Amino acid sequence: MQINEPAGGALQKGTQRGVTLCNGLSRAVVPYMTLRTIQKPLQKVAFGPTKRTKDVDYNAKLDIAIERLHTEGRYRTFIDIERKRGQFPHATWRKPDGSEAPVTVWCGNDYLGMGQHPVVLAAMHEAIEATGAGSGGTRNISGTTVYHKRLEAELADLHNKEAALLFTSAYIANDATLSTLPKLFPGLIIYSDALNHASMIEGVRRNGGAKRIFRHNDVAHLRELLAADDPDAPKLIAFESIYSMDGDFGPIEDICDLADEFGALTYIDEVHAVGMYGPRGAGVAERDGLMGRIDIINGTLAKAYGVMGGYIAASAKMCDAIRSYAPGFIFTTSLPPAVAAGAAASVAHLKTDQALRAQHQTQAKILKLRLKGMGLPIIDHGSHIVPLIVGDPVHTKKLSDMLLSDFGIYVQPINFPTVPRGTERLRFTPSPVHGPREMDALVGALDGLWSHCALNRADLAG
Structure with a gap:
């Protein structure tokens, strides 16, 4: 029965009193006993215990899905950082053990530091x-x-x-x-x-x-x-x-x-x-x-x-x-x-700060030139985004972890499905406030780690 339709027929039979329900401007007189009859099975559905007729191990399926990401080196982890007002791109990394360490953020999308x-x-x-x-x-x-x-x-x-x-x-x-x-x-x-x-x-x-x-x-x-x-x-x-x-x-x-x-x-x-x-x-x-x-x-x-x-x-x-x-x-x-x-x-x-935009582009160009100078395989299409191709998810994650733990440099790995398999990368987003000191630290760390991991230089550059 639709609640905005008149109640009638069999529903009317044998009832001693009715209840009027409203839905918008339409009214329906629903027999009181009928309401009680309708409500009982609804209550069982809404509030009764749920018993599955077939056992499905949902947790096992979740474990399989997550383990697949671990196996492929694509499992994503959150890095707990606290931005400090007036200190961007510097932040504090809160490690899983509760300790803290200073980091420089190289992967943020606050491209111009306007959040500060x-x-x-x-x-x-x-x-x-x-x-x-x-x-x-x-x-x-x-x-x-x-x-x-x-x-x-x-x-x-x-x-x-x-x-x-x-x-x-x-x-x-x-x-x-x-x-x-x-x-x-x-x-x-x-x-x-x-x-x-x-x-x-x-x-x-x-x-x-x-x-x-x-x-x-x-x-x-x-x-x-x-x-x-x-x-x-x-x-x-x-x-x-x-x-x-x-x-x-x-x-x-x-x-x-x-x-x-x-x-x-x-x-x-x-x-x-x-x-x-x-x-x-x-x-x-x-x-x-x-x-x-x-x-x-x-x-x-x-x-x-x-x-x-x-x-x-x-x-x-x-x-x-x-x-x-x-x-x-x-x-x-x-x-x-x-x-x-x-x-x-x-x-x-x-709308009026063209100087900040120009400084941003300059920083991006400097970083690209320095990475290219070391033979690192970056993609350069002339924008402010600096992708550094690693080529597999395991090495990409390893580089990201080592940059963070050993050098205090925070950059997230970019893996499939965000990018095609075989083009896994670190993506750097230099800002106007990434100065010479931050740039030197990043370039030096990447140069050493690239050699440490025995990665090819420039072979995958686009």
């Missing part, structure tokens, strides 16, 4: 004193504050778009937006770069629409796929400006040309570029004078901006539609006001 910047911290302190800790709700229900609106205005201005929309992370922004677009454009075909981030892959996978995967940065292959589809079908090309594992750039202009030719929307992930590239830090598309040709820009507030959260910037109609239809936006509590305030301060500051 006085302007950001002051804005956060001011906001938390004014509003308290949390936002108090979703954006639709009491969770929109002046701090959220200011941040969205800063981001729209940054990208020269009509509007911006905040999410709790860039992962959620990608997933929620890409999974929602087919609802707005029935029949949409999404063309996705093969090396797009997991959040983009998941959003495309879940959207229920058609998808085409083009070979990484292969514009000719993308053209073939576009040409093979219905010319009248709505289309969207999803790609990144900088791919984080190799540090290579997406062919933005070529993709925009194809989008114009085939009538497709463009969706770019600038997560590893915002704050760091372009005259005001809007990303690679701004640097290359192409921002106006991009329909939807995804960015993060957790990397170069040093805080937390993600967003899209697009037309007012696009942002309004995503706001209205995306479950990943609608059904989650909004960012704390203090976080929004800190992020807005960071975005505003980096």
Whole structure:
């Protein structure tokens, strides 16, 4: 029986009194004895003991899954570190035995050190004193504050778009937006770069629409796929400006040309570029004078901006539609006001701090030159990301462990499935505050350990 339908027939027979239930504006008179009859089996289901008819050793299956990672050298461990205000990139490592040791962080994504910047911290302190800790709700229900609106205005201005929309992370922004677009454009075909981030892959996978995967940065292959589809079908090309594992750039202009030719929307992930590239830090598309040709820009507030959260910037109609239809936006509590305030301060500051961006690029170039000079197999595509190829998970983990324990240098190993097997690596992210002393220590440690582990030099360089 549906609770919003009239009760009748056999349910009415033999009853002496009824109970009226409400569901919205519909009413149903449900016999009292019938309610008792319905409730009893429900109580058994909800509260009774669970007895499995077939014994399954769930713990054994979990053990097998975890042991497989150990065997392949891919088991991930958390390193407990405490960042110190004003001392980035230096931190304290809390070892498993409870002791402590100083470390230099070489794998963080606070690319410019803005997580420690006085302007950001002051804005956060001011906001938390004014509003308290949390936002108090979703954006639709009491969770929109002046701090959220200011941040969205800063981001729209940054990208020269009509509007911006905040999410709790860039992962959620990608997933929620890409999974929602087919609802707005029935029949949409999404063309996705093969090396797009997991959040983009998941959003495309879940959207229920058609998808085409083009070979990484292969514009000719993308053209073939576009040409093979219905010319009248709505289309969207999803790609990144900088791919984080190799540090290579997406062919933005070529993709925009194809989008114009085939009538497709463009969706770019600038997560590893915002704050760091372009005259005001809007990303690679701004640097290359192409921002106006991009329909939807995804960015993060957790990397170069040093805080937390993600967003899209697009037309007012696009942002309004995503706001209205995306479950990943609608059904989650909004960012704390203090976080929004800190992020807005960071975005505003980096719009004018070109010197910090230049210093960041200089540090990355210096590190690459020094590693190349020792014959170490790095990949250099001209971005700020410095991947050092080791080539197998066991040696990668060993190098990471020895750098930490013997030299106080913290860099996480990057293994499959994040990167293809055989390309396991250490990925360094130099910042403007990694000075000569930190650089000398890293280069010297890597030179010695590379020889100690008898690893090849430069053979795997890309």
